[in-house]
Amino acid sequence: MRVTTTVNGTERTADDVWPGESLLYLLRERLGLPGAKNACEQGECGSCTVYLDGEPVCACLVAAGQAIGREVTTVEGLADGQSLHPVQEAFVEAGAVQCGFCTPGLVVAAHDLLARVPEPSDPEIREALAGNLCRCTGYEKILDAVRLAARRQATR
Amino acid sequence: MTTTQTGARTAGRIGDNAQRPDGTLKVTGEFAYASDLWHDDMVWGVTLRSPHPHARIRRIDVAEALAVPGVSAVLTADDVPGENAYGLEHADQPVLAADVVRYEGEPVALVAADHPETARRAAARIRVDYEVLPALTDPRRALDDDAPEVHPGGNLVRHLRVRRGDPAPTAPVVVSLDFEVGMQDQAFLGPESGLAVPAEDGGVDLYVATQWLHVDQRQVCLALGMPPGKVRLTLAGVGGAFGGREDLSVHVHACLLALRTGRPVKMSYGREESFHGHVHRHPATMTYEFGAERDGTLVYARADVLLDGGAYASSTAAVVGNAGLLGLGPYRIPSVAVDAYGVFTHNPPCGAMRGFGCVQAAFAHEALMDELAAAVGVSPVEIRQRNGMREGDRTTTGQVIDSAAPVAELLERVAAMPLPPPLETSDLRNLPGAVGNTTHGEGVRRGVGYAVTYKNVGFSEGFDDYSTARVRLQVVAGEAVATVHTAAAEVGQGLVTVQQQIARTELGVERVVVVPADTTVGSAGSTSASRQTYVTGGAVKAACEAVRTAVLQRAAVALGGPVAGLALDGDKVVGAGGEVLAGLADLLGDDAVEETVEWRHRPTHAVDPETGQGDAHVQFAFSAHRAVVDVDVELGLVKVVALDTAQDVGRALNPDAVVGQIQGGSAQGMGLALMEEVVVADGHVRNPSFTDYLLPTILDMPPMRVEVLEYADPHAPYGVRGVGEPPTISSGPAVAAAVRVACGRPLRRVPIRPEHVTGT
The missing domain is CATH 3.10.20.30 (Beta-grasp domain)
Known part of the structure; x- marks a missing residue:
């Protein structure tokens, strides 16, 4: 087909x-x-x-x-030419990437969350990312990354 | 000569939070993992696996499979040109089963086709005539006289005896328990994958996700009957490992198909096959006894540890080594008697997973330590501090701990961390069961639990544990560039970042390129045992030092003065006061200075076969956890509210990455305590999927406070201490202890299930 x-x-x-x-x-x-x-x-x-x-x-x-x-x-x-999207930038800066296999999915899920809810609370972040498994980080730095991306987007 | 002061030191040296060099590629989706590889003209390989835990193969008929349009090869054991055997420590595992299958999921045949679905459908048309045989699936029966033999020579892989002190000790307070630990899966997200490309010289190039390229190469060569020069391995992007990539997976299979078809062959497991395609953490059955004075001071300890190794040896002997040598925990114990056994069964093979033998034992010794605390009437923190190891103490094998052993301080630190606020029931998301709306707070009890551990760093018991690094310094387009080449596997932990940081520190340059790991440079040893920052870090440091010495000698000649006092900074050679004496561009011109160094840590030694005594380890790493849980004691649901930890890392070369390791390791330990188990019934895996094998999600994980102590190990490069494994060992027992406190039940098995909590 x-x-x-x-x-x-x-x-x-x-x-x-x-x-x-x-x-x-x-x-x-x-x-x-x-x-x-x-x-x-x-x-x-x-x-x-x-x-x-x-x-x-x-x-x-x-x-x-x-x-x-x-x-x-x-x-x-998601990136605009050579410049990373703020969510991508935040994942790198916050140390939310280890092996990185979960990262593309989490980046898209976080991108979607911040488009809907620009300033999410921690429980909202957890709910939104609950369908994305990560085996390396224990999720703490992923939360950090989403918080950082939200702050960055708010100031742009 | 005019002199100028150089500016601020290069950023991204050791101790800085340098960012990953592969971070951008990983967030844009461009990083090439093993399962992303693609080659013109490639075909797909798939594996046919045994549906039986134990059976004789009477006959294999591949005719129908070969007739499927699109199929280019179907291979069986007869097509293995070299030895049909591989294994990490003993080559006891067939590349493809020849006469007998010994576990469900054992590879039997291979198919290559132009589409993976075509290959799978063809594999389903291979007719294997099995005579099903009785399977030994209870490890407690493995050493019985009438047990079926999994391999000729009996079912014992290793028995380790440790004896120290009084052979018949007595004590006024005696506590004991039995404990069971279920089978945990590494559950790395990137499935086993590789691409084998046949080469013009008749050899093969293999791009594969692994933890140790050279040990893979040795095994692939044996099976292909080829010399190392014809089997070249390159590390493909690794999507996590955690021990599960120490053993071979697609390696030989992809090479066999590539050599047969003359075309590049890609193999990539689906998740179900991944559960069958790698070893798991050994399930354990343990009996422990502590004897103590009335104040809780330990007098003796006894332990009997039985590890189910499954059908093949893998690294079971070394896991038994750890469980036996370290399995009484980080405590001072005058008299000990430990017997640790690893046995063969027809269950899935077990081998390496983060924590390696210490994880299982820690659940038992920490549960028993809480029993002892209760028996003598002191707190869990106090009993551990009273018995905790200190620098200068001897381990249960008589080895003197010759660097920091801050057990008491680690406990003090986790105990002093603020506790989370009391349960707030107005938001369902805070409750066990959460928006499942299973409780509004009634029946919910809070518990707090503690645990400590110590773990050996690096390979032990006399293993020649070395790494090789090649470092080159040259000036490219006016800029000094250092190139670091090792065979060390970056699996996500951040070794590539640390290699850059070390080179920047030692050579003063900003630009450091870490080239892909492959077998054209010497072995780096395994990415396991929390060893790579120590050992490959040590090798990179030593190679950089050799390069620096060569460059400075050249500078001294050019400047007509002594080497003493010269240093590298930025792209310059500077004097003792930081004054610039020469530019590297002028000094080196088009020359490259390159050095290759093989670096070893202090030797370790085999232990006495009768007593288990000896200096088996090079370094110990300590951590403590405190877990806080809310438990719905009526439904058995658990919510972990906090999981806080303190760990001595010697020296944090990249503090953020260290914290990331500790948080991720803690999550894996929590997973084993509460939800992660490969359920095996009669030799069959019942839950080979992420639907049925539960992993902690972001909703399951609590906030984690991490305190990092840096008591430098004077014997290690920069004072580093391995980081990756301790958190996986102490987190689970702390969670289990907290659940025990909350529900008041003994909970002598992990993962803890709701029915254990409720006693129903």
């Missing part, structure tokens, strides 16, 4: 897509965008979080065919 979808603002087409393929496989293996990660592939870890028509989804739970004619934004599409 042919899949045509808009990814990070550009229309992309893939041919010979097997109908059982996920959006995650389409992005990673056919469109050269491996930023969304393949940690559990059943919607438990959030490491493959991308936007589908503006809504954060687990790309592993979306069939590639469901993305036809829709807009996908991945972690690769």
Whole structure:
């Protein structure tokens, strides 16, 4: 099957897509965008979080065919050219990145949270990121990063 | 000659919170993890695994699988050109099972195809005729005379005896307990993955996520029947490790398929396969007894520790070593008798995981320490301080602790930290069960628990534990650049950052490039045992010193004066007063100064086989935790409210990264205490997914206060002490202790389940 979808603002087409393929496989293996990660592939870890028509989804739970004619934004599409998005900057600065495998998903989830709730409380941050597993950090520095990003966005 | 003072020292030296050099790539999604690798013309490899814990393979028929369009190879044991055996310490594990399978998930055959789904469907068409055999799945039966033999020669992997002091001690106060620890999974998020590329010389290049490239290379060479020159390994991006990547996974399989098909082969496990594709933390069955004076001072300790090694040896012998040599905790004990056993069963193989044998033992000795405190009427903090090791004390193996052992101070510090406010029930999110709305505070009890640990740093018992570093200094486009090359695996802990910091400190340059780890430089040893900052850090420091010496000697010749008093700072050679004497650009021109150093820590020694006595370890690291929990004692639900810790790190080369290690390690210990268990029934893993194997989420983790002590170890580079493992050891027992206090039940097994808390 042919899949045509808009990814990070550009229309992309893939041919010979097997109908059982996920959006995650389409992005990673056919469109050269491996930023969304393949940690559990059943919607438990959030490491493959991308936007589908503006809504954060687990790309592993979306069939590639469901993305036809829709807009996908991945972690690769968040930075503005060479300059990192404040959420990305904050993750680096706060030490929220260790192995980093969870990071793309968490960056998208935090990006979504701050777009909806510019000044989230700690409980709100925890609720919003509860679908994203991290095995390295114990989450403390991820909270630090989201707080830092919120402050940065407020002053811009 | 005119002289000028140089400016402020280079930022990002040791002691600074330098940022990760790979941080930007990781937040933009551009960092290439092993599962992200891609090659023109590549095919996908998949593994067919045994559905039985123990069976004889009568026959394998691959014809139907080979006939599937898109399939380029199907391989079985007959296709392994070298020895069909690998293993970290003993090569007892077949690359592909030949006649017998010994655990559920053992690799039996491989398929390569142009799409992973095609490969999986073809693998399902391989017909394996199994004769199912009786499985030994209870480790307590492994040493019985009538137990099935997992391997010829019996089911004992190692028995370690430790004996010290009075062989028949008595004491006025005696406490004892039995304890069980379930099987924990490392649950690194990046699945086992690699890309094998066949080379023109008939060899193969393997890009793979691992913890120790050279030990992998040795095993791959053995299985392929090739010399090391033809099997070149490069570290691909590693998505966490925690011990689970010490053993081989896709390595040989991907190489076999690449050599057979003549095409690059990518293998990447799904999560279910990952649960079968790496070793786990050993489940433990333990019996402990403490004898003490009436004031709680320990007189003797006895321990019997049984570790289920599963079907293959992996690192079980070394885990038994740790459980036996360190398994009584950081206490002064005049008389000890420890027997630690590792046994074979037909359960999944167990091996390395963060904390390595100390984690299991700590749950038992810390639970028993609380029993002793209660028996003699002192507090949990006091009993530990009274018996805690101090510098100069001897361990249970007779080794003198020759640097800081601040057990009492660590406890004092965690005990002095502010306690969280009382439970505020107006916000459901604060409660056990949270927005599940299972309680509004009725039946919720608070508990506070303490635990301490010590852990060996580096490889022990006489292992030749070294690392190799190659450092080059040259001037590129007018700027001095240091290049650091090691084979050390960065797995997320931040070793790449520390290598840069060390080079900046020793060479005074700002720009330091850490090139990818591969096997074209000597071994760095394993990224495990909390050892890399110490050992590879030591190697990088030594190589930088050698480079610096060479450059300064060259400067002395050029300047016509003595070397003494010269130093490197920025891109300059400076004198004793900081005055600039020469620019590196002028001094070196187009030359590069390069040195390679193999660096070793002080030797360790094997222990006496009868008594377990000896100087087995090079360094000990200590930590203490205090956990505060709210427990719904009616439903058995637990909310951890605070998990605070103090740890001596010798010297923090990157304080932020140290805190990150401590927080992450604490979370893994908490996970084992409350939720993480690979459930194995009759040799079958019942929960191989992140749906059914529960990991702490951001909602489960409490705020964590961390106090970092820096009592430099005079024997270690910069005074560093290993950091990564202690927090994983002391956090879990502190949580378990807090839950015991809250619910009033003994809780002699972890992970603690709701029915244990309620007693129903």
